[in-house]
Amino acid sequence: MSNEEWGYTGVNGPSTWTEKFPEARGARQSPVDIITSRASSGGSAPPFVFNYSVNHTRSVVNPGYCWRVDENGYSSELRGGPLGSDVYKLEQWHCHWGAVDGEGSEHTVDGRSFSGELHLVHWNSSKYDSFTQAAGQPDGLAVLGVFLVVGSKHDELDKVVRLLPYIQHRGDKVTMSEPLNPKNLLPRQIAYWTYPGSLTTPPCTESVTWILLKQPVEVSAEQLALMRKLRCGEASCGVEAMELLHNYRPTLPLGNREMRDYGGN
Numbered sequence: 001m002s003n004e005e006w007g008y009t010g011v012n013g014p015s016t017w018t019e020k021f022p023e024a025r026g027a028r029q030s031p032v033d034i035i036t037s038r039a040s041s042g043g044s045a046p047p048f049v050f051n052y053s054v055n056h057t058r059s060v061v062n063p064g065y066c067w068r069v070d071e072n073g074y075s076s077e078l079r080g081g082p083l084g085s086d087v088y089k090l091e092q093w094h095c096h097w098g099a100v101d102g103e104g105s106e107h108t109v110d111g112r113s114f115s116g117e118l119h120l121v122h123w124n125s126s127k128y129d130s131f132t133q134a135a136g137q138p139d140g141l142a143v144l145g146v147f148l149v150v151g152s153k154h155d156e157l158d159k160v161v162r163l164l165p166y167i168q169h170r171g172d173k174v175t176m177s178e179p180l181n182p183k184n185l186l187p188r189q190i191a192y193w194t195y196p197g198s199l200t201t202p203p204c205t206e207s208v209t210w211i212l213l214k215q216p217v218e219v220s221a222e223q224l225a226l227m228r229k230l231r232c233g234e235a236s237c238g239v240e241a242m243e244l245l246h247n248y249r250p251t252l253p254l255g256n257r258e259m260r261d262y263g264g265n
């Protein structure tokens, strides 16, 4: 999919996505505002089991609408929590941010935005053969969402952020050989909300079990500033390669879906 088809500016922004991507009009769309008083108690769920691989080569990519780290098929797995007995493999993780601090998260909590949101995208490898196949199924994907607030520099995330100057333009890609533990991107406390939703970028497929961690993690203002310097166009666009100042989709109605709350108030 070429980036001209959709983006985050006026001419190709989220309000236009439904014209080209009919699924974006559905009743199971994401993100949503989490109204904490209306979330139902999930009771007890088994703990998550994170079986993430640390020592392997990853790719850091600028697809034109975020930065993304591809796990390149290494076996990093998540199971437990609300996911039942199925094993979900970590495919990639990426970030959403805003033009200024205090906005940039996709999900909001009681109307409050955060300065960014990390998404760790997993696919159901118990039921499906590939990420692509899983991405079209209602129980195909599980995305862990981590809210970012401005504070101290995040050391583990910095392994990615310091590579961003090398992937300034759409299509740029570098290899990261430094060990990194995706678990270190998560907050200490694994309390969360969960609901059925969609990808937040076109084609907005309704295949995601969302797991939003309640406790935000800190990143520095400098780290966020480096994200905003990424460009959504190719190097050949020259000055036309605009900075990717913000890349979050506004919230959509929860509708009849149940938001479940698992602990940690």
Ligand SMILES: [Zn+2]
Binding pocket: 094, 095, 096, 119, 200
């Ligand atoms: Zn995302």
